[in-house]
Amino acid sequence: MTALNGKRLLLVEDDGELAASLVSRLCADGYAVDHHSDGRQGLAAALQEDFDALVVDRMLPGMNGLELVKALRLRKHTPVIYLTTMSGIDDRVEGLNAGGDDYLVKPFAFAELLARVRALTRRPIQPPSRLSAGGIDMDLLARTVTRAGRLIELVPQEFRLLEYLMRNADRVVTRKMLLEKVWNVYFDPGTNVVESHISRLRASLNEGFSTDPIQTVRGEGYRLLAIR
Numbered sequence: 001m002t003a004l005n006g007k008r009l010l011l012v013e014d015d016g017e018l019a020a021s022l023v024s025r026l027c028a029d030g031y032a033v034d035h036h037s038d039g040r041q042g043l044a045a046a047l048q049e050d051f052d053a054l055v056v057d058r059m060l061p062g063m064n065g066l067e068l069v070k071a072l073r074l075r076k077h078t079p080v081i082y083l084t085t086m087s088g089i090d091d092r093v094e095g096l097n098a099g100g101d102d103y104l105v106k107p108f109a110f111a112e113l114l115a116r117v118r119a120l121t122r123r124p125i126q127p128p129s130r131l132s133a134g135g136i137d138m139d140l141l142a143r144t145v146t147r148a149g150r151l152i153e154l155v156p157q158e159f160r161l162l163e164y165l166m167r168n169a170d171r172v173v174t175r176k177m178l179l180e181k182v183w184n185v186y187f188d189p190g191t192n193v194v195e196s197h198i199s200r201l202r203a204s205l206n207e208g209f210s211t212d213p214i215q216t217v218r219g220e221g222y223r224l225l226a227i228r
Helices: 016-028 039-048 065-073 089-097 110-122 156-167 175-182 193-206
Strands: 008-012 032-036 053-057 080-084 102-105 130-133 136-139 144-147 150-152 214-217 221-224
Touching (some): 008 016, 008 039, 016 032, 016 110, 032 039, 039 053, 039 065, 053 065, 053 110, 130 156, 136 156, 156 175, 156 221, 175 193, 193 214
Parallel strands (some): 008 032, 053 080, 080 102
Antiparallel strands (some): 130 136, 136 144, 144 150, 214 221
16 A cells, blocks of 8 residues: 555554544545554554654454563564553553653544554654564664673674664574575675574574574575574
């Protein structure tokens, strides 16, 4: 779906009637809207695709809205507005502390939701300074990597390789993608530079551990498992 205003939204709402109404009205206002009714499916979509904002119900099947936002914040800082019947001050504080940016109580006027969405999508998105996936924590400012609290020493190219794998956790990344995004090489160099760096990265990450967070997907590439 193409957004007339250039903005793409993800709606995670299990009330089918409300969701259909919101999708229709947001699209009429120029937004491209993807919809999921299950929290886990919504999180997967939010991690795999780029959205300008998320509109998330707090009470969802599969994974509730708080859990969704907490998991999202480990990887992305996409703005989030909650939709919920939970109107207490403690509920609002809990939602914002979990990583939400705004909170709208049901029932609400569509004009207010639209105004809040417009405000959120005008804000510049700050890139995360930390990444977490596969039991690994990366501080992008300090340029450090830890696994289970243990400091992992990496050379700069290994750090960039791991960063790309972590930003694409649970997704298969091909050799071509790694050459382009990590090495800025847009042709096949005819060497095993990717394979050798993956091997050294694994050796550094896995020393003293019994599991390997990096999967080799035969014939396709590599995948870093988000949960390991």
